[in-house]
Amino acid sequence: MSHAPNAYVPFELHGQELRDAVVRYASNPIYLDNEEWQNNDNPYRRQLRPQVLPHLDYDAVPGREDILDYSSLAVQRVLTSVYEADLVFLPKSGLKDRKWEDFQQFYSPSNRALGEAIRPALEKYAFGFLDDEVEISGKWTKESFHAYIESLGADDPAEASLTEKAILSSTDRERAARMWLIQFAPDFLSEASPMIRNVLGHYGATQSEWFKIIIDEYGYGVHDTKHSRLFERTLESAGLASDIHRYWQYYLNSSLLMNNYFHYLGKNHELFFRYVGALYYTEATLVDFCRRAASVLTSVFGDKADVEYFTEHVHIDQHHGRMALEKLIDPLIEEHGEHIIPEIVRGIEEYRVIQAVSDDDFATQIAWMDKGPEFKKLHAPVWAAIESGKVTAPVADIVEPYGELSNTHCHDGDELCHIVSGTMKFVSGFDSHQILEAGEGTVIQKNRLHGAIIESEECVYQIHSVGDYKKCLS
């Protein structure tokens, strides 16, 4: 008797089913809004703003021009949580009280399974823009690949980045530098975790080369020299706390994008060769980056800045780029053939794209924070245009009680916040705010991270979605 085999149906979620699954995942109590701006030594609490998630479309993959919109920020926050369910985090002050419950909740089979179910669709949403941004063609050989690598000049000193310029020319350099260090926390405090995903398995001599890089990152098993430990000291020397995700609400969209990208490559082993490329490029550019980072921090904070994290990389990573090329890439091409080269090139180029997005996002955020008083002043002319009927824009009327905290988010166009009565503390980044009283307000710039807290018994305010505030000024 013969049995017809069942038809294989690949797993896929989209449309309403996907939306429902995202909302279900994010409705876990550990992901609800916080009443404070910071998490307090609780690595399991991550504000995902589940109340907004039913209104987003997870199927329409955004292009690069829309990659900083709110839905991408929401997806990056969710993905960070999903990936990190594979990592072990324990609070510095111990698993007491609510943290024990949160620990069990975060690592529960339910949280893991719900996260895994939505991960492939959200990865497509988060990283799909790279399919359009990077395209490889032609027949690549070892020789042409080496010529290409040479042409990148990855280990040459680079020009000052937008980020560097933004910090050094900021109206509040210390605040800008702290905001910058906060952006690295998701990556550096669990440093090399995405990479370790490629240590498992059995794939020949290159596996041991990969492992050696990790040994360096882990300080050879001496805890005080583990790179994450060095970074904790950097944070503390700049007056910041070093517990995991304390500053969750201040992570920029692109900082999460960058960190998640490596988890995405490490979690999905079909992208192994892309990871090899991205790893080469990070390692090759790291020495120059770290040298500059140490100099920026020292110039901002003076000698009190503990920059060993960065200077250590300058010493240790000196040869990592070359090592990645000679000990990983070349042998892999030798063993598996030249058809893996396009994937390696793709990893390099994708990383470069994300780096550019991130550099621009951060510099723009610092300008947004620095110009807080100017955006507040812009309320008057924009409000006048609305009041006179010259501009009509969709409006939301909102009433909130004392202490209500709008967890950080961003909008897909410019908005005008207008206070009808009461007082609002409008927050535009770490340690950056404007107080808005009745009759006042602020322009909220497209894609800029912000939040707010009500400081009066009640606050009545309006959000006018003007799209482009400059059009209200002419």
Add this chain to the structure above:
Amino acid sequence: MLVLTFAATGRGNCVEVDGTPYVYVRTASGSFVMRADCPHRGGPLHLAAEGPEGKSLICPWHERRTATVRMRQRIPAVRTGRTVRAVLPHPPQAEVSHQHRPLSPALAC
């Protein structure tokens, strides 16, 4: 080998190396970097029409056909955003100039 970067479209979309022009094209069957001059008599291949089923490009001068599948294999390149980086079969000291070449609809899909 010589690695050059140039624009994927618009101004500067062609590099000429020691007299040989290269452009980045988008055809119905994929994007790639190719020589803009026809191997027959140097006709303007960047103005080529598409052959049957999109499998070849037809030079406007003497209608010689070249299979796209072969052309796609020739030059290793990566386009990132609007910039192309191509590895070209020329010595590093070759003479290089950036120019503009219009593309036919078949090459600008």
